Amino acid sequence: MSICVPKGFLMAGVHCRIKRSPRCEDLSLVMSETPAVAAGVYTQNVVRAAPVALDRSRTPSDRIRAVAICSGVANACTGERGMRDAEEMASLAAAVCGAEPDQALVLSTGVIGVHLPMEKIMQGISAAAVKLGRSETSLIAAARGMLTTDTVHKLAGRTVTIVDREIQITGMAKGAAMMGPNMATMLGLIMTDAALTPETARNALVAATEESFNCMSVDGHVSTNDTVLLLANGTAGGKPLKYDDLATFQSALNEVCVELAKAIAGDGEGATHLITIQIRGCSDRSSALLIAKTVANSPLVKTALHGADPNWGRIVSAAGYAGVPFDPGGISLRVNGFPLYEKGSPVEFDGAAVSASIRDNRDTSIELDFSEGTAGCRFWTADLTAEYVRLNADYHT
Numbered sequence: 001m002s003i004c005v006p007k008g009f010l011m012a013g014v015h016c017r018i019k020r021s022p023r024c025e026d027l028s029l030v031m032s033e034t035p036a037v038a039a040g041v042y043t044q045n046v047v048r049a050a051p052v053a054l055d056r057s058r059t060p061s062d063r064i065r066a067v068a069i070c071s072g073v074a075n076a077c078t079g080e081r082g083m084r085d086a087e088e089m090a091s092l093a094a095a096v097c098g099a100e101p102d103q104a105l106v107l108s109t110g111v112i113g114v115h116l117p118m119e120k121i122m123q124g125i126s127a128a129a130v131k132l133g134r135s136e137t138s139l140i141a142a143a144r145g146m147l148t149t150d151t152v153h154k155l156a157g158r159t160v161t162i163v164d165r166e167i168q169i170t171g172m173a174k175g176a177a178m179m180g181p182n183m184a185t186m187l188g189l190i191m192t193d194a195a196l197t198p199e200t201a202r203n204a205l206v207a208a209t210e211e212s213f214n215c216m217s218v219d220g221h222v223s224t225n226d227t228v229l230l231l232a233n234g235t236a237g238g239k240p241l242k243y244d245d246l247a248t249f250q251s252a253l254n255e256v257c258v259e260l261a262k263a264i265a266g267d268g269e270g271a272t273h274l275i276t277i278q279i280r281g282c283s284d285r286s287s288a289l290l291i292a293k294t295v296a297n298s299p300l301v302k303t304a305l306h307g308a309d310p311n312w313g314r315i316v317s318a319a320g321y322a323g324v325p326f327d328p329g330g331i332s333l334r335v336n337g338f339p340l341y342e343k344g345s346p347v348e349f350d351g352a353a354v355s356a357s358i359r360d361n362r363d364t365s366i367e368l369d370f371s372e373g374t375a376g377c378r379f380w381t382a383d384l385t386a387e388y389v390r391l392n393a394d395y396h397t
Helices: 050-058 079-096 118-131 136-144 198-211 243-266 285-296 299-306 312-320 351-359 386-394
Strands: 009-014 027-042 061-073 104-111 154-162 165-174 187-192 227-232 274-282 332-335 338-342 363-369 375-382
Touching (some): 009 118, 009 136, 027 118, 027 136, 027 187, 061 118, 061 227, 079 104, 079 118, 104 187, 104 227, 136 165, 154 243, 165 243, 187 243, 198 227, 198 243, 243 274, 243 375, 274 285, 285 299, 285 363, 285 375, 299 312, 312 338, 312 363, 338 351
Parallel strands (some): 061 104, 274 363
Antiparallel strands (some): 009 027, 027 061, 027 227, 154 165, 165 187, 274 375, 332 338, 332 363
16 A cells, blocks of 8 residues: 555545536545544635634644545535535534534535535435545545546655654645645645644644645635645554654655645646746745745746746746846746756757757756845746636536
8 A cells, every 4th residue: 555544544435426427526534533633724815615614613623533525516605504514514524423513624625606415415424434444445535535627636645653653644635726825725634643732733734834735836826715634643652742753743744745735736727747946045935935926827937838938038027026126137047957047147058958858748847046045945836728728617617
């Protein structure tokens, strides 16, 4: 099994007819056999879906037993009924796991402004409860149950040894469009059998998010439902992690979240390239992030890379309108390792070779160096294609 399920967790994914295709799971249930510490990081959009409101009110916590996830209907912009439906969905999940109603969290994704089909949700949760397991098949089915326009399920995991205890961290995520950093940028559920306190879980998740999901964008659109949850049930044993042990855990958690963030960017709707933007030499990290985000969300940059066009002017000019002051004479640019622009001046390069390096590889790198300081960041995005336009033009109709 390539990615293990952390000890004490069970999961399932089923089709309950929210989506039209019977081959698509559309409801997932994750259960912790013992009460788990739970922390969440949520969308910064002021228009927040009912499941976001519910989960925000219940985290951080040290007593969560279940998470129910449905895809196809977002339960966003649905008023008081939407909140009642989210609460009922949580209660149904808690009940089949033998927990109290407030010991469950919910995630929803899909079309905005549509009420949850609660009869189907109820049937789906009951069906998932029967299938709960810890096999690779159960894990993949649960990961598939949270997908919408994603082309692949997204899983990542790390196993670390801390004080002679083997600790597993496993994450699942969904996202292909309506992606813009400023947490959260998608739906994600990270599970671990490590022992954490609610405070350390929250801090660890925020730190991991800053290095991963907040450094990723597909189209810059911040969703109403974006949520990442971290559940830690402590079944690996021992006291809550701290000091060097917590730092080891944090490093592994960061790796899991970065892997998931890259998977989301690489699976951007219609994408043919995963683009990694490396920024160096800024006065502070926030400036580096703003430049990276501006370049990542530029339609002209994204379409140029889709066409394998080393049009460096689009990249440099996007950095220039990011709202970050810098010396134009100190900027340098490399694409796939090829120098295109050096200290404010163009350099000669083999355009055909650079174009081929973009066209023939799914991974594309943009490196921008400035002369303002020592801060930087890494950021991921996707190219912009005609297929993206088609998918989003047709999504609701």
